[in-house]
Amino acid sequence: MMTVKAYLEESSDTPLWGLTSRERLQKMLSKMEGIELVGSDELAEIGTEILVLRADYVYDQHVLSGLANAEQVILHDSNDHTVVAIRTRVDVASAVQPPRIAEFVDHALEPVTPSSVASGLESKLRKFxxxxxxxxxxxxREPLxxxxxxxxxKGVTDLVTKWVWPLPARAVTRFCARTGIRPNHxxxxxxxxxxxxxVLFYYGHYGSGLVCAWLMTFLDTVDGxxxxxxxxxxxxxxLFDHLLDLIHPPFWYLAWGFGLVLNVPDSIYWLIFIGYIGGRLCEGAFKTxxxxxxFIWxxxxxxxxxxxxxxxxxxxxxxxxxxxxxxxxGLVLVMLWTLISTVVLGVRVLMARAAARRGAPLTPWLSNVDSVAERYPLMVRWFTFSAPSIRSGG
Structure with missing residues (x-):
């Protein structure tokens, strides 16, 4: 794999979520394959592939990935057309010192913007x-x-996580970042x-049990x-987070049933577990x-x-x-809704596999947002995000 050497220019002392923009860039670049972060006192050899970034800017991860994979481009801020980064190869003229962005402004590099050098689709987080x-x-600082x-x-998630938790979770996340509380805590x-x-469900203390359950789901948003x-x-x-998410739900329903004063048929518990496991298996089967x-098909x-x-x-x-x-x-309704949901997921898997056998291309609808905006305007508003409108104040 080709190695790209990255240089950082400029800096800002304003911290964002506890990190300066330079520290944030250094962390992001260190996790990218094929990128070697080089100090400003190191000379780049002629012919070296380089990426020079202004470290007084914050970058969407998609933009950094797009720049790393690009060739001979110069990145402009879409808002004020400031030159923010260059991705090129060191030539004779720039080999005597660490290359700087200003050297390349007049070079024959392809001008690009964030939206033209990168795609906004993030399959792992199911969003655009x-x-x-x-x-x-x-x-x-605050808008950034x-x-x-x-x-x-996540762009595609459950209705509580999407529309109820964002504002309070942001406040708690900010508190944690500023007080040094880590995600694993x-x-x-x-x-x-x-x-x-x-335990509270098991002993029939449903009100306090629900309070603990909802607090847990809230913190599950905060830690990520x-x-x-x-x-x-x-x-x-x-792994620590997702293992908890994967295992605990059906055991809550089991404890809920055990806490009731009447005898719950064993079939209800079995159907809940079968439906829950079946739904997870359907999600995995879709990837065949x-x-x-x-959920982004x-x-x-x-x-x-x-x-x-x-x-x-x-x-x-x-x-x-x-x-x-x-x-x-409530327990019976959970059982029924679990079974219905799993049937729906199973049907969608069968439809996807049938389409694949016919040779029809399967692509996430979020990768074609522009083409579906007129047909699904509400869906686009719900599940996509536009670039932030932030003034470039000094």
Whole structure:
């Protein structure tokens, strides 16, 4: 693999989520394959592939990846056309010192903008964000932190995570970042709340159990966002978080049933577990037809993810049942909704595999946002994000 040497120019002392823009860039570049971050006192040899970035700017990850894979380009800020970065090869004229952006302004490099050098589709987070860069300043600190927080959020998720948690989770994430609380600390508290909620359900204390359950789901949003905005994600932290998410929901429903004063038929528990496992298997089976999440295949799938029988939609059912004094009915409704959701997912898998056998191309609808905007305007507003509008104040 070709190695690209990265140089950083300029700097800003304004921290964003606890990191200066230079520190943020250094962390982002260190995690990119094929990128070697070189100090300003090191000379680049003639013929070296280089990436020179202004470190007083914050960059969307898609832009950095696009620049690393580009050739002979000069990046302009879409807002004021400032030259922000260059990606080129060192020539004789620039071999005597670390190359600087100013040297290449008049060179024959292809001018690009964030949206032309990168794609905003992020399959792992099931979202589309317009690529962007922005200059860092004290005046821009809050909107830039908000933009980075939004970039850390999944575009396609359940309705609670998408529309209820963002504002309070941002406040708690900011508190954690500024007080040194790390993502794994938050996840550890989530484990405690998960166990406590299960125990409370088991002993019939449904109100307090639901409080613990909802707090756990809230912190499940916070830990992931904290890891992404502070660039403190790790393989262990990712496994630590997702293992909890994967295992605990059906055991909550089991504890809920055990806490009831009446005898719950074993078939209800079996159907809940079968439906839950079946739904997860369907999500994995979809990737035998297409290498992306089934929830970004078509607009229907993204809407389905809002309400499909995952933890938060099922907690809504159980909370409403508790408020109505219909605890057993709530458990039955969770069973039915889990089975219905799994059937829907199974049908979507069969449809995708049939399309693949016919040779029809399977692509995420989020990768063609412009072409579907007129047909699905509401879906585009729900599941995509435009580039942040941030003034380049000094």
């Amino acid at each position: 964000d317009a690529p962007w860069v922005a200059r860092v300043s004290a005046q821009n 932190e908000n933009a980075l927080y939004r970039a850390a959020y 938050v996840t550890s508290l989530s484990y405690v709340l998960t166990l406590l909620a299960g 966002k904290l890891a992404r905005v502070t660039l403190n994600s790790s393989q262990f932290g990712n 037809a297409a290498p992306f999440s089934m 078509q607009p229907f799938d993204s809407v389905n993810r809002l309400i499909t029988a995952r933890r938060n939609p099922n907690l809504i059912i159980l909370t409403l049942a508790w408020l109505c004094g219909a605890l057993y009915v």
